[in-house]
Structure formats: structure tokens, C-alpha cells
Amino acid sequence: MIITFLGTSSGAPTTKRNVSAIALQFIQTGKWWLFDCGEATQHQIMRSPLKVSHLEKIFITHLHGDHLYGLLGLLASRSLRGGAPDPVTLYGPPGIERYVEAVMSVSPVHLQYPFSIRVIEAGEIFADDEVTVICSPMKHRVPSFAYAVVEKERPGSFRADLAKQAGIPPGPLYGALKRGETVQLTDGTVIDGKQLVGPPQPGRKFVYSGDTVPCQAMVKLAEGADLLIHEATYADSDKWLAERSGHSTARQAALIAREAGVKQLILTHFSPRYDREEEHLLDELLAEAQREFPQTLLAADFFRYELKRSREKG
Numbered sequence: 001m002i003i004t005f006l007g008t009s010s011g012a013p014t015t016k017r018n019v020s021a022i023a024l025q026f027i028q029t030g031k032w033w034l035f036d037c038g039e040a041t042q043h044q045i046m047r048s049p050l051k052v053s054h055l056e057k058i059f060i061t062h063l064h065g066d067h068l069y070g071l072l073g074l075l076a077s078r079s080l081r082g083g084a085p086d087p088v089t090l091y092g093p094p095g096i097e098r099y100v101e102a103v104m105s106v107s108p109v110h111l112q113y114p115f116s117i118r119v120i121e122a123g124e125i126f127a128d129d130e131v132t133v134i135c136s137p138m139k140h141r142v143p144s145f146a147y148a149v150v151e152k153e154r155p156g157s158f159r160a161d162l163a164k165q166a167g168i169p170p171g172p173l174y175g176a177l178k179r180g181e182t183v184q185l186t187d188g189t190v191i192d193g194k195q196l197v198g199p200p201q202p203g204r205k206f207v208y209s210g211d212t213v214p215c216q217a218m219v220k221l222a223e224g225a226d227l228l229i230h231e232a233t234y235a236d237s238d239k240w241l242a243e244r245s246g247h248s249t250a251r252q253a254a255l256i257a258r259e260a261g262v263k264q265l266i267l268t269h270f271s272p273r274y275d276r277e278e279e280h281l282l283d284e285l286l287a288e289a290q291r292e293f294p295q296t297l298l299a300a301d302f303f304r305y306e307l308k309r310s311r312e313k314g
Contacts (some may be wrong), residue, residue: 001151001204001307002027005229005299006044007036008268010211010233010247011066014275017043017301019066022208022229022268025050026148027128032076033057035147035208041070042077048302052078053085057126059133060092062144063099072103079112087114091126091135093121093143120145131203136221138212141246148221151203159196166191166264204307207262213243214252222260223290227307229274229299230256231269235285241271250285254292265289268299 002025007018019038023045025031031054045052055078061067071090078085090096097117103109118125122145126133130152135145160170161312163177170193173183180198182192205225212218212231224230233247242249248256256263267289274281282298289296297305 001025001206001306003305004048004050005268005301005303006041006048007038008270008299008301012272013040014272016275017270020269021070021294023050024206030054031056033059034060034065035059037070037074038066038274039069042074044301053081055088056086058090059147060096061146061276062093062140062142063095063199064142064211066102072109075111075115076109079110085113090117091120093145125293134218134221138210138217139215139246140211144210144212146212146218146221147208149206151205153203154201162196201309205311206307214248214256218256219260222262225260225262226261227264227266228257228260229266229268232267232285232289233269233271236283236288250289251292254296257293260273263295265293265296266299266305267296
């Protein structure tokens, strides 16, 4: 999995940062998912290695413009690419369907690919053989959700060296043994495939907060995550602004990460005031977070982070 930050400002863009959008790319398939879609997200995609034709799903956290206003332009541009792109599914809070329908009714968009909308509620909203997506309501000025992408556990690797030591010839039997099945050799020897397979490989967990004040729902959703991306709109010295607007400070995000036991925290959604005024304020924001949770990074537009698979259990 590779995460690409396409926009890391809050409220409005700056000369250095666009508004919220984060891509989650699956390396093996090349497909990718988009979390939030602020204005001009399609321009950011064009400046990144991502291909809009490979976009598969879009997840919107809430209906504030800095997380939403790039949506219809992106959908329309994807259609203009020609060919027969794969379907796109949009997930979002109640009202997302009315927003899309209203814009399309006034400014018709004729999509040349299958498109569907899923209105979300707390709990599991998607699952396939590889991952499950769970959402949970957060606390903001409007209904807002956070998302967790949880990869399913994979079987351990097959120990061909042990199979050879046991006198098992390479061939069809290896397939059954890899699946952990019990097989019988021609000489009558019974082999338990579970003894030739390493420990299971734990799945990765990626969590994205959207906009929220600190809350236990965020801690619960992020528990044990390999990566938590959390908004940090303000420094702790501006905590009163965070409280007034329904946001979090960098220190508060770090405390969430620590309580949830995550492995890595990346902060995003910074107030434009820190770009407009003094750049060193962002350094101070990082420092205050790292005092509470050392494994903290600050996101920047086009920053890419590879979420690597953990080693096998055992």
C-alpha cells in the first residue's frame, strides 16, 4: 500500500498546500482509492504518479467544501478520458447523494462508466477477499466520519525446504500442503500441511480521521493501526480555535495515537495561518506532537508513504 497526500491544507488552499485529499494505492493491482476530494484534487492527481483511470472508490468524510468541492470535476474528467473505465463507487454521509444529484441536474455530467453512491452509517461498509472498510462517526460541526481500511490476515509462507527434508517430491501435493491440508504419501506417510506453513501474516490497518475533535470513537477505530492519518488543524497554543471550530490540535492527535497504540502517526489538514504567517510554526506543531508520540510525521502535498507489511507473527 502507498499513501499519497494530494492536499494537506484546511479550509482553503495556500501556495504550498491544496485542500484535503488522500490516495491509497494498492501496489499489486495498481488500483487506488481516494479519501476526500477538495477543490482542484484532479489537478493534484495530474501532478502525481496516479492514473485517474485506475481510481476505484471515493470515500468522503463529511460535506464541508474543502473535502468535497473537487468531486464532480474529477468524476467528469475521468469520463472524458475515453475508453471503458472500470466502475467507481462513492461512499459518503447522508446528503452526499442529494449533493451529487443536485449538481448533475443543473450542470449535466454524462459519465461513461458505471457509477454508484453508497450512503454510509457506522460499521462495515465494504468487504472483499482482501480488505474490510469500517467507518465510525466522529465529532465535528456537521456529521463526519473516519474510515479504517483493515487488510485480512494472509496464510503463512510455505516451507518448501521442510517439505524436501520430509521427502515430499515437488508437484501437486505442494498445493494441498500450502493450504494446510493433510496428505498421504505413496509409502503411507501422513503429512500435516500445517506443520510446513509459517505463521500467518497479519494484515495492515490504515485509518483516516477526517475532521474531528478528540474523541474515544477515534481511539477505538484506530486501535492497533499501522498508520493513523489524523487532522491537526491547529497548534496546542491555538487550542481555543480548535474547540471553536470542531477540530484537533497536533498534541491532541498525538495523544489519540498514543492511547490507540498505533505504529505511525501522520498529521495533515493544517490551518493556512501557519503557511501565511511563520513557517517555523509548523515545526513547533510537529515538536509538540512528537513530545507525546515520537513516531509522528507532518504531511506535505505529494508526500508518499509506503505502508509495509509487518513480519510474520511468531
